[in-house]
Amino acid sequence: MTMKTRVLTVALATVMLTIGVLGCSNTNNQVSESDKINKETKKLNIVNGKIEPTATFTTIRMDNPVVKFRDGESISDNTFTRWVENKLGVKIKTLWTGGATDGSFTTKMKLMLSSGEKMPDIVNVGDPNNFNLLMDSGKFMDVGDVFEKYASPAYKAAVAEKEDAWLPFIRDGKKMAIPSADEDFGQAQSVLWIRQDWLDKLNLKAPTTIGELETVMDAFVYQDPNGNGIKDTFALDFAMKERLSGAAIGDASWIFGLFGAVPERWYPGEDGKLQYGSTQPGVKQGLAKLNEWKSKGYIASDIALHDTNTIVQAVTSDKVGIVAAPAFFMGYPGSLLQASHPNALYVPYPLPVGVDGQNMRTNLNLVGATLINKDISDEALQAFFHYINSMYEGSESGDPFYFRGYQEGYDYIVKDGKIVTEEKEIPGGKIDTSVYVFITSGVSPKRNKELFDKIANREELTDEDRALMISTGTNAGITPIQRSVYDAYLVSKKQASANVKQYYMGPTTSTMSSRNELLQKMQMEAFTKIIYGEAAVNTFDQFVEKWKSMGGDTITSEVNEWYDSVK
Amino acid sequence: MGMNTAVPAKKMKLSRTKGSWGLYLMILPAVVLTTIFVYVPMSGLLMAFQDYKPYLGISKSPWVGLDQFKFLFEYPDSIQVIWNTLKISFLKLVIGMISTLGFALLINEVKHKFLRTSVQTFVFLPHFISWVVLGGIFIQLLNPEYGLVNQLLQALGQEPVFFLGSNHWFVPIVLLTDAWKEFGYGSIIYLAALVGINPALYEAAQIDGAGKLKQMLNITLPSLIPTICVMLTISLGGVLNAGFDQIFNLYNPLVYESGDIIDTFVYRIGLIGGNYSFGTAIGLFKSVVGLILILVGYRIAYKVAGYKIF
Amino acid sequence: MRTTAKFSAFQLINNLVMIMLAAVCILPFLHVLSVSLSSSAAVSANQVTFWPIGLNLGSYSKALEDTQLLRSLWISVERTLLSVTLGLLVTSMAAYVLSKGGGRNGIAGYKWFVGFFIVALLFNGGMIPTYLVVTKIGLYNSIWALILPTMVNVFNIILIMNFFKALPKELEEAAFIDGAGHWKVYLRVMMPLSLPVMATVGLFTVVGEWNEWLSGQIYMKPENVPLSTFLKAAISMPNIDIKNAEEAAKFNAVSLNSAQIFIGALPILLIYPFLQKFFAKGIVIGAVKE
Structure with a gap:
């Protein structure tokens, strides 16, 4: 009794005492006003x-x-x-x-x-x-x-x-x-990376419809595509440990996009108001499909644990047939896979056509x-x-050598009046200075896109193009891995209409900060159980009801209030 | 009551052993350091009653009273999250105690010096492996298709189990892996305590014809009771810390029901946008519960084992 | 006779159990060590078990090339040594005082002191206020910023205090009768008897200080960070994007972590064998008999 009270009094007394000490931490903020006047x-x-x-x-x-x-x-x-x-x-x-x-x-x-x-x-x-x-x-x-x-x-x-x-x-x-x-x-949008060597081995062609996709997936699981005699492959991998949309590698949004919804994103519905993707009927269909795929063994049985890291591991261990990922996929983790399996090759393909001829996938806003x-x-x-x-x-000036002052001797050297960018020619090794640059290398997005298109389509490059490439650290797509970036870019560009961006760009509202975690947890729990068959597909409707009543409706109106104010 | 204790204390002061001023001098450095580096920053706990913004500081951030605590208790899943935390934490405490103590007692019986030293050194090692790495290893080992454990099960004619996706298995896996990771390192304290036991006691017991087991139960274990009391009581202070790193690296939506704990919940809240005040409020709540439990543990240790920890 | 046979059977089984336990602990560690020495691709592909594949010192060599490594190593050694010696001194002095209780031989307000430390064990104000205090008293970029804030460990005080309490009272009383004061009893009687607990607490402190990285990150300038902070920064995973995806593939989070784990466990591997003698049975009693 005495011990308890004493302990608590000591605690209180000292806290009171110290308020004074730290209470006045930010005192000298008042200078700015007079400064401004004198400016x-x-x-x-x-x-x-x-x-x-x-x-x-x-x-x-x-x-x-x-x-x-x-x-x-x-x-x-x-x-x-x-x-x-x-x-x-x-x-x-x-x-x-x-x-x-x-x-x-x-x-x-x-x-x-x-x-x-x-x-x-x-x-x-x-x-x-x-x-x-x-x-x-x-x-x-x-x-x-x-x-x-x-x-x-x-x-x-x-x-x-x-x-x-x-x-x-x-x-x-x-x-x-x-x-x-x-x-x-387009480089950051996910395309479908499919094991080309597996397709070739099993005499399959890349899927263009959901039905064809299922045929390929079935073969990738049951026809031993990696040829080791053990059934140890799975057809499709995606990240769903914390969320479904926007994983750096293994984004799952496109699966729901086949049925016309992008979970976890705000985008305009038919009435022009922003709606939350996770509660749309397309997600229900997507979950039913994933449940089917799960029971058919197309996806890993511990898929609930998969995040970017697990996917990288599965890809590198020669176990996965299809992954949605951005253009750098062959660089990482593809190059890791090739280090141990030199003949392994992922090739970028467009998304198969969705049920009503449409596609959707999340769009990464940079x-x-x-x-x-x-x-x-x-x-x-x-x-x-x-x-x-x-x-x-500098980059608008048309002078390809404007930035030479910091690039020469690092990105390239000038030999006999020509620019040489080979690693072995540059004393001390080649260094990409574009990463030293503060904020921007000064190339406008439009110009950068033109350049990318030119390289992707293997067009003739001018001196100025080459200078811009050095400024932005863009490679010419010479090695197969570098080239795969441009191939993926072209694939993604053709399906640009599928990109669904996050339309809500306002601040976190108070309902969001108090409810978002709960709603997301509810969603992941409900969706994972449906995929695993632990709950019926119809429990999706209960999730939607709960989502709305537990703050979702309030957030929807807050989001639309913001949207109306900026439209 | 306070008066009662104060009076004899005053009386005693007159008759204290000479040089007792030395005692104050000896405790002074610890008191000063603790005041500066623990108590002064404790004003930060006030954030728990504010909507703290780093750029406003404690003095200017708006006060919100008990809103942060209300949020925790009005959160629909809070009962479950707190219950999971308590359950995992208590079970870890019990299993941890049994495994460390058991190991200390058994290694103490190893007569071969080289064997004893090397085993002791090796069992410390898992303590140093972080859960990020262990998480990866256990996910592989427990993989439903090609994990070693399930291959064994299948060889024995059993159905494979998705251990980390099952609410039935998740907590046992967490407990087992935690006990494995920490039993060696945790046993150091008991090994140190074992050193203090008077060998004459064992000699006497041997003459009385007591067997190894009897000696262990009648001499070794009773000698360790003070240490056990200390360890159990202090551990009670951390009972709302069920091990964030471990759970975070092993859990997934399928086992939120049994495995989501206060710290993982706070982490996910934090992802939405640095809510300092909520984190502080949770920390304060955990500390208060810890303090109450330590005091309860102190009473129990005194009542049951007759031992005063402090 | 029968009993001896029983003993040796118990011994045999016990030894076997202990060897198995050791194996269960050392195998994962060997795995982690092999991972830290293997190529990123082999690690990602799960090919590494207990022997490095595609030997790659990348995780280590990147850190080893940097001259900062030696400087940070020295700072870590300095910090650890200072923390251990000063920490043991300060905590054991406090523990000695508290072990006397509130009675005739103790101090007035004993319970207040206990309350003071128990509260400090449980409550803390968090990173921001502690940072403000440390920088306000001028410890920014001083090695003392790494030492002083964590020097008093209440858990250690309680541990040492209980060890002191368990020591036989006779020696202490004899010293007091001989006219010794508290300082003398603490230094000449209690400390020599307490080597096992000092070794334990010392070991905990060494391991804790050696591996702690956050205070280095927030209180020190880059050229003065301890080894733990340096390694955490030097071998962290890169950002992965189009520009450096291939370069990033040479890094592997698990390999990087593994290198850190090995360096983290190094002190205990080096020190523990030397501390062994303090954990040997009977030294306390031996000391009492002298």
Whole structure:
């Protein structure tokens, strides 16, 4: 008794005591107002495209372990940053770097925000959780005016090319971040990768209808396509451990798309209002089909555990016939499979025709954004725009050697007046500098797409094309694996009408933050049980009812309210 | 009651052993460090009653009272999630205790010194393998078609089982793999305690003709009771931590019913968008429950074993 | 005679059981070690069992090439040694005081102190407030940021305190009668008797400090991170996209993790054999008899 009360009193007393100590962590935020008044817009002195004297802006950047460096170079100090400083008179000062995949970038960024430290002048992020946090922090400016004032026509045009680019970044009518102009034009959409060597061996042709698909799947399971005498293959693999749509490898949305629905996405229904894909009748049909496939043994019996990692493992162990994945699939994990099975080959094919002649699949929106500190100095602000405008002008200028200053000796060398890009010709090895570039290599999405089309269709390339390829780190599709990327691109492009994007791009509403987890868990539980035959297909209807009553209806109206406001 | 204890304490002060000021000096560093690095940051617990935003800090974030806790208890699955957590955690505690203790007692009987040392070192190793890696290994081993376990079952004429997809099997698998991973490392504490037993006791027992088993039950086990009490009581403090890494790497929608625990639930909530306050509220809830259970455990240890842990 | 036969039968079976247990523990570890030395493709294809296939030091060599490795290794050693010695000192002193209880030989407010530590065992304010405290008192990028916040481990205090309580009182009392003060009793009587528990707590601390990576990530500049943090960053999985899919295929999450696991277990493999003698039966009593 006494022990308990004492322990609790100690706890309370100390908590009370310490409130004072930490309570006042963010005190010096008030400076900005007076700063703004004193801020005189003074044009920087630019001589031959170079700011004199050098102007600096600060930022933070992500590390990626595959990025290669010359001795002593790093993401914050390399041939590119030196070129920017010498040629443009802009110093990009990287305050710190953090790993993208190990979560350290996000952790450091959150701590920086929490401790009231001064945020960097410019932050470029791609993760919605990160840019939402930054946009809501009140530490970054409404970029509408400065973008209008400082962005060059080429930069503006590049951003404008992307449909609905600004939508995710609008808060209360203010533009809180500049959208990245990178656009996916088909490489990130899933196509069906089918084991061509298996098809050939079993004398089958690629399926174009659901019926043909089933024939192929049956053969892939029961006719020992890998020829090891053991029934150890399964026909189709997809990710469903946490969600059904949008897995990096093994997206399952296309299966439901055959029946006219894309789960977990908001898209317009017949009445023009946004509807939630998971509750559409097509999903019910899709689940019934998956249940049938499961009972016929076409999919793995532990499919409920499959995510991107398990799929990679299954593909590499020569066990899977069909996987939906983006254009890089032969590079990863295909090259791993070929390392142990040199004759194995996946070839990209279009989706088979859906029940009513239609196809649907989720569309990966590439979103990235640049945020500008609201306390940025005028000099840093102009330096940033001078930098990014110069990048866009460089690739618009028609001078294929504009970026030579940081690329030569890394991406290529000039030998006898010709550009040589062979690995062995470049002293110290070839290095792709496009990954050093900050925010953009300045190639507009439209131009980039033209280039991609040219390479994919094996058209003649100009010097300028080659220069752009170096700037963006695009390869010419020479090796079979590189070529498969372009093949997949062409396949995906022909079915572009199947792409269903996430139409809802607004902020997380309060009902979403309190209900989304519950609804998603309910969905995965209900759907998995149907696929496994542990629950009847008709339990789908109960799921829909429950989904609606437990917050789904409220979210639907919130989503449509937003949609009406931006339409 | 408080008064009653305070009075004799005061009286005693006068007659304390000389140099008792030294005692205060000795405990001072621990008190200072704990105050700075544990108690001062504890103001962060206030986030549990706020809608905390990192850029606003604790002083400026809006207060929401008990909303975060309400969310947990009004969440339709919360009873199930808390129940799963308690069930898995208690069973882990019991099985962990039996396996570590059993191993410590048995290895203690190994007379061959080299064998003893090498076995002891080897059983520590699984502790260092992370669940990300072990998850992959166990998923392979338990695969319904080509996993080693199911191949054995089939060889014995049994039907293959999707262990990780069955609510019947999921928890036993979790318990078994956890016990395997931790029994060796956990036994170190008991090995240290075994050292303290007076060999004269065994000699006397041998003269009385007591067998090995009798010695174990009558001498070794009673000598370990203080350590067992300490370990059990302290473990009760973490009873709402059922092992996130392990469950996260093994579970799937088919076993949400039996395997979804508080931490996996909080993780999925977090995916929707960094809700610091909710995470803190859950942490606070877990700590309060842990504190109550430690105090209960303390009473039980005192009542049943007559041992005061502190 | 019959009893001896029974004993040896028990011994034999027991030894066999122990060997089997050891095998069940070492095989997965060997597997993980082989995985860390195998090619990414062989690992993904599940070809590796207990021997490396397509020998590939990639996971290690990428980290080994970096000169930061040696620096981080040194920081880890420094951190671990300081943490163990200071941690043992501070916790055992506190444990000594608490082992005296609230009685005649103890301290006033004993129960308050116990409450103080128990609460600290269970409650913590989380990463953000702790970060604010550590940086506000000027420990950012100091090795003390890795040591001080975790130095007092309440669990260890309770463990040592209970060990102290279990020691025979006679020696201690004799020392007090000889006029020794608390410091002398603590240093000359209690510490020498407590080697087994000190070895245990020391081992836990070494393993814990050696493998802890988060504080390195948030409190230290990149050139001053401990080995655990360095390895976590140096050998993490890359982003996979069109540009580097083939390059990324050379990485394998399991291989990368395996290398970390091996390095994580290294201290216990190196230290435990030396600590063995503290776990040998009868040393406490031997000490008492002296």
